[in-house]
Amino acid sequence: MKKKIGLLLAVSAMLISVVGCGNNNNKSSGSGDGGSAAEKDSYKIAVSQIVEHPSLDATREGFLAALKDAGIIEKENLTLDYNNAQGDQNNNNTIAQKIAGEKYDLVLAIATPTAQAIVQNVKDSPILFAAVTDPIDAKLIDNLDKPGGNISGASDTNPEAISKLMDFLAENVKDVKNVGIVLNQGEPNAVIMADYAEKALEKHGIKLVKASVTNTSEVKQAAESLVGRVDAIYITLDNTVVEAVSTIIQVANENDLPFFSSDRDSVEKGAFATVGFKYYDHGYQVGQMAVEVLKNGKKVGDMKVTVPEKLDLILNLKAAAEQGIEVTDAMKDQVNDKENNILE
Known part of the structure; x- marks a missing residue:
């Protein structure tokens, strides 16, 4: 009888261990192509912006508002690494290199020079761009409908x-x-x-x-x-x-x-x-794309580049x-x- 009880306890312990491992596997850390298996408990996002002026600031604010509306809130479950190049290309490149050296769930690049620097340096994190006039001419992507790789975003020019x-x-x-x-x-x-x-x-x-x-x-x-x-x-x-x-x-x-x-x-x-249009709305649109990547496991390279409508x-x-x-x-x-x- 004692042998049977011991066997049942051993089997129960094994089942608990298997279930526990299965639950841990549901919390993916994401991947460079923007996919993730399930929603995470916290997120880490880098934002790089070429310079401070009202349109670009409003873009960033709209982006963060979309995240907040989806339950991704700075200082609660979002760690935000905000960087501003102050209009200096050397600063811009240094920021991109710094971001490339760390691991982020997503990187937001605001304005064309910023996006170019980020794309040249960041290979392992999903990238979204905003306030970019022509992402094809800027050599960020070669297809607006399905950019591929680890990048997509929204153009601010129609x-x-x-x-x-x-x-x-x-x-x-x-x-x-x-x-x-x-x-x-x-x-x-x-x-x-x-x-x-x-x-x-x-x-x-x-x-x-x-x-x-x-x-x-x-x-x-x-x-x-x-x-x-x-x-x-x-x-x-x-x-x-x-x-x-x-x-x-x-x-x-x-x-x-x-x-x-x-x-x-x-x-x-x-x-x-x-x-x-309102740049806040433009940023909000990109923020909604970020939510799809972070919470719903969407691959960023499969997301169509949008323009103001x-x-x-x-x-x-x-x-x-x-x-x-x-x-x-x-x-x-x-x-x-x-x-x-x-x-x-």
Whole structure:
């Protein structure tokens, strides 16, 4: 009888051991392709951002909000490693190398130069990018629908937005012949958008006049160099330029030059108009992609790259008054969401 009891206890111990091992296997640490077997108790995410300015900051905030809504909360079950290169490419590369040397459940790269550095260095963690104009031209991926490897994300540029904005400019700036652009030719995303704008303006017989800069400190002087030569000013999602957008607003206001931007945040600061979206929403969209990777085991390389879809004309009426623009009812009628996108 004692032998039978001893045998039953041994079998029971073995079964408990097997069940215990099975439960431990459900908590996967994830893999470089973005897949994971099951939800984890905690997460570690690295964020790299090229520079601080409202659009990129809003992107990060939206990303974190999406994670929070899915129960991934900083200082509770999320360890966040936030890095800012302060607009310096050497810092950018150093940050990417540092991130590559550690293990993360996911890496978020905000802006094109950041994403390029991260992709070149990080091979073992899933990567999502945001605020990237053209991920194919930037050589981040070669297929928007199925990027493959350990990367995907969201582009912040829909060429249709640039075309619509240039059409609006051509139709509503009186006697416009030349449009000035302050541009860092070293930023591929800015150059691509400038090319889109140039082609759109050519259809109206309008010339794009470029004032080049290499760093933020040159932006005001470049804007001033356009005075007397152009009838309006336009800027792209150029990180170098947007960081100093307040200086362009000052030049535009002092010289009655209509100022058009490619982002809502610059319009909220004092540019007259854009066709765009909220960068917070853009970041939130990328955050939802992150949740799919972290909690649902989605392979990041299988996720389609998205572009902004909720485009609308955004007008700043106070800026219009500062820049000598008469805002007509016909202009306002082109705004779909008048309550949120006509700024008083």
